[in-house]
Amino acid sequence: MKAFRASRAAMIAVLSLFALFSLTPFYFLLISSFKPGVEMIRSGISLNPHFEKFTLNMYKLVFSLDESNFFIWYKNSLLYTCVQTVLGLGLTSFVGYGLGVYKFKGRNAIFVLVLLVMMVPLEIMMIPLYKEMIALRLFDSMFGVVLPFAVFPSAVFFFRQYSSGLPLELMDAGRIDGLTEYGIFFRVMIPLLKPAFGAMTILISMNCWNAIVWPMVVLRNSKKLTIPIGLSTLITPYGNNYDLLMPGAVLAIVPIILIFILNQRSFIEGLTTGGVKG
Amino acid sequence: MPRILRSQKIAPYVFVAPFLVSFAIFFLYPLISTVQMSFQDISGFNDVKFIGLQNYANLANSRFFSAIRVTILYTFWTIAILAPLPLLLATMLNSKQRIGAGFFKAAYFIPQLTSVIVAGIFFRFAFSDSPTALVNAIAKLFGGGPVSWLKSSTPTMVVMVTLCVWRWLGVNIVYFLAGLQNISPELYESASIDGANTLGKFLYITLPGIKPTFIYVVTISVYGGFAMFSESYALFGTARTPGEIGSTMVGYIYQQAFVEARLGFGAAAGMMLLVLMLLINLVQLKFFGAFRLED
Structure with missing residues (x-):
């Protein structure tokens, strides 16, 4: 003892x-x-x-300070993060569920592609992606920041793992009740995926709120910057504006920590149940 | 909704369609373009010259080699710390004893929620040259002399790896906790009955049981290590660090493409990074047999 x-x-x-x-x-x-x-x-x-x-x-x-742009960056970060999260959750749960519950031709091939996207950092291709953004008129815009990461591969992977553990009898029950395949997903399965949604809300929102490299490439106008990029513009070789930098840093941390505390349970639970099968 | 989309045979393809569209636009096309651009000299949107392997030949320079060295060393050290340490802490958090695991989990995880730029502000100050700065002051308590942390390569690597460990410790702990909870408790019980001690249980039950999670953690760490740019950027404030002591491969690509406007050359550097990553993933797949497709 x-x-x-x-x-x-x-x-x-x-x-x-x-x-x-x-x-x-x-x-x-x-x-x-x-x-x-x-x-x-x-x-x-x-x-x-x-x-x-x-x-x-x-x-x-x-x-x-009006000219500090700080609240504009803040508003941008909140907006981009919300759009990224809602869009990302919608698309990745849809795709992940499809890969997790259906047996169809090409399923493994598509899953390998998901793994490939997971393993190859987008930074490798940021030069053509940058030119593509200009061509698609997405450069220096919110959708330029958000769209390339909308189908976030790790979240697809996660939803796929999580969905493969769903009770498939419910699908047959749904079909008997006359639901379409999509009706089954939206009405029956989404409630069951709730813990996974909690975990992925954190993963996606965190990634977007803290993203550095891609927003730095795709954004130019100082009124469109996000908080991290905006803060980093206060750090210059000519001296740093600490009067704004330090309180700005503190204010930048607060919302994401709030989201975490609100979702903490479902996050840890979600990761545990989603599990890594290797 | 058209009748055909409702069919049970077609539905799975509708489900995966968003991925395929995104894959084509934001992965496949840029990947092919990168290959193409790496053979070009691009001085403007319409001023493109095919120059064969010239960009690749130009990669043989000391700055790029230094970036490869920094990237590989950084990846090595982050894995050497960020695989065993979180496993150890997760094992402790997973023990049956009441130790306030909830608090610790949250405490370890919160750094991950913090922008690396914000973290970089703290780390720059904490590791500044001045003898009164936080880390030098602590070193002094233990009799260590003041170190000029961000002025030469080894101390810079220490700071970058520390920043990385600080950011990712909690995430890896959560992964390992999830893995540990998948190990059946009966295994431990029967081992106890057979008289196994704590170390024996760890070596013969925990380690084999945690292997898939371990592989996953190493895989994402390889990815994170090779894609590293933000730690170095947050500490130095520029993509090109003084004397290249902290410049990584992604930093090099960024610098070449977006600061020095050498798009083709940057693309060639990107290709080298891609080849390196695929090689390492291949070795890893062979070595661990990871990501089997069975369910």
């Missing part, structure tokens, strides 16, 4: 150490967001928090 307790203490110690590693940056970002930019340049991030230098001025600045 003693050994049992000792091992428990050791485990908690190890786990806490890594939790500290995970959470420390947030503590310092939060603290720094209350300090004037000059202070950041002078003393950076140190163990001493210098509470006496705290001020709300930079938050006031973020909320008052």
